[in-house]
Amino acid sequence: MVSKQRLWLLLFTFISYIAMNGCTSKENPVTADMVISGGTIYTMDQTNPVVEGVAIANKRIIYAGPAAGLEQYITENTRQVNLNGKTMTPGWVEGHGHFMGMGYNKLDLDLMDVRSYQEMVDRVKEAVDKAQPGEWIVGRGWHQSKWNMPAEEMIKGFPTNDGLNEVSPDNPVVLRHASGHALIANDKAMEIAGVLPMSTESMQNMEMEGGEIIRDELGNPTGIFNERAMGLLAKNTPENTPERQAKAFALAVQNSWENGITAFHDAGVGRETIELYRSYEAKDSLGVRLYVMVTGFEPDYVEEWFQRGPKIDTTGWLNIRSVKLNCDGALGSRGAWLLEPYTDRAGHYGHETLPMSVVKDMAEKGLKYGFQICSHAIGDRANQEILDRYEAAFVANPGAAADHRYRIEHAQHLHPEDIPRFGELGVIPAMQAIHMASDRPWAIDRLGEKRIVEGAYVWQKLLQSGARIVNGTDVPVEPINPIASFYASVARKTLEGTPEEGYEPDQRMSREEALRSYTLDAAYGAFMEDLTGSIEVGKLADFTVLDQDIMTVPESDILNINVAMTIIDGRIVYEK
Missing domain, CATH: 3.10.310.70 (Diaminopimelate Epimerase; Chain A, domain 1)
Structure with a gap:
């Protein structure tokens, strides 16, 4: 079944093809609002992976190819952007974070x-x-x-x-x-x-x-x-005022732009925050494309959304079609739910923070009402129990499960037997590579060497299972900086560059895999791959410009790369 977004993209591509081949009238030529050239442009389009120039009209890409091909789109009203040797990629996506939490974190201690x-x-x-x-x-x-x-x-x-x-x-x-x-x-x-x-x-x-x-x-x-x-x-801490909300929102938008983030998967928000987002949407001032997960902490509100149906925005600014369930805790607080006890706390297995009966119910309702289910799971038992509930729902509802794209948020520590199930079931592991860099030095104290080696941060094993990894930072748990998470993905080291050979180096991502996890696969994780995630004709003009070539610089220099420019809808929203 072809989605409406996909049909629209095919139609737009056909029209653009006709225009690029001179089939429009001379009185109505296709002209660009902006053209970009003068640097290396990685598209994430396997059929056209590197181009020299991009042309944009009406917020969409109308050309991606050799620089010489740009001339036909340029008029006196076209803005010409020279990259001056910099590198451009599709706009980077924060695949799991907390948007307002990022803003509040800058207001609080x-x-x-x-x-x-x-x-x-x-x-x-x-x-x-x-x-x-x-x-x-x-x-x-x-x-x-x-x-x-x-x-x-x-x-x-x-x-x-x-x-x-x-x-x-x-x-x-x-x-x-x-x-x-x-x-x-x-x-x-x-x-x-x-x-x-x-x-x-x-x-x-x-x-x-x-x-x-x-x-x-x-x-x-x-x-x-x-x-x-x-x-x-x-329940006793002071509530946020409208003024404080507005400040936090503005700070979150600016912080995203400064870090090259053009879209953000907001992992679990309630009625108040969604209403805030909708008020900004009504004013056409969201600033960052938001893919919002309704929090499972408000079950009545989730039920309202089930009855209402998904909010699918063809402009990509605000989509609400997923539910976030919090099923265990974190490793640092020894709350992750484990199959075997913590190595550094005898007899303690962590916490099941949501009954699995609720996960089963939500997995079935998500398929019934057209909502993606995204379950937080860090420990191996939490991951196993959720996969079991997802699988049962898929088996019972094979038609509705054809393109479910259910996710497990974090998927950090897995039992070896559960790793191939992600690819087999089509479950997306939404992982934050930066957690490996921050947590791995002490995580071995919690889990012991055997569990770490066999099932912790196993990116290559998951990719080889056929799964698509969505990358991110879990901001404000970590800073939103995608360059640091990219470095962790390909180096598997701390941000201080240790250990020299990397932690479990066989689980590194290639640079192409890491970039894909932050662009095209992140877009796929939000049903947005027909609109964003790659630089292709017909897609939205969202780009991230870096001051160095992230695909070729020495590994030791990756952390020195800076975001030079962020472009959303063909408009430069940030320039360093």
Whole structure:
């Protein structure tokens, strides 16, 4: 069955072909709004992989080929862009991130670069000194496994909140872990939330399905809330105002442009955020193409979308046709759901944060109502359980499953027997290569060498199964920088360039595979490959321009590449 988007593209291509071959009248020649040449242009079109020039009219590509062929499209009104030796690719796609979270992270206390517990405490003290009495201090980005110096006291692998209590006795403090799957709160914040030292009231919150309050040997809360237990604190933190929303949105757009991102897969948002996006869409001011997953945390809202049907935008600006389910936690917080216990925490398997009965129900409803299901799974058990539910739904509904494109978000740690199932079932692993660079040095402590080698970040094994990998950063878990994630994809090293031979080097992506995971395959993961992802006649004019050739520079120089220009709809939105 050919999609409407595909039929439109074929018609547009046919018309463009006629125009390029001189079959239009002399009174109405095809002219370009913009032509681009003077550098290397990688198209991701296998039939025409490298071209010298591109012509654009009405936001679409009308020509991609030798530079000499541009002349027929140029008039006095055509803008001519000279790349001056730079490199152009299709617009890069953030394949899994949190758009508004990226913006809010720039408004709140940013802890992504702290390298010790004391440095985190010092940042909080600076914020408290500037705050009003009783004002909430909210931040994100700390990661105890990335600290150069561990906290003096650690309980179950986490620091305690003693330092925060000392510098902020009266201002409530809530700091989310970099992964977003745990947080640390001071005593003032816990008091407001009703989580008290050992008492009858607090006993009922000690254990909860899908979450955990970390407590010391006496039963007192240490300030760490893991997975679903975070909700006890989140419900008390201040709500966002319209002004704050607007600032966060503008910052997210600008940050995307500066990093060459032209489209963004927003991994799980609710009613309030979707209404915000629709208000910007109505004003034609989204700025970045958004592919939005409705969060499973709002089941009534998901059901509304099922009854309403997908929102498919032929201009590509705002598409809503997928649902995000959060099925386990993160490895850093030991919340990823494993088949065998954590190597560094005996008897602990992580958390099933969503009943698998819900995944089964959603997998069936997604096929019924035409929605893609995207399930967060990091641990090998979570991945296995989700694949089982997906497969059962596909078998029961073979007609509806013909082009389902169901995804598993992260797919970081897999049982070897489950790896080929991605290709066999057509399930898309939406992975973030930068997580390997950041996490691999300490991930071996969580999983042990055998599990790491056999099933962690296994990009080549997945590609060889026939799966298409969608790349990204999970911003604000990591910075949105796609160059860093591309480097991790092809080098399998930390951003400091270690180890010299790379971690499990046989699982590297080639440079072409890595670029495809950020362009054409990322577009495929959002049903957008007929509109974006490659530089072909008929597609939208979205491009990323780099100051060096990312396909040929020495590996050691990849991280020195900068985004020179970002073009969306044939309009330069950012220029360095």
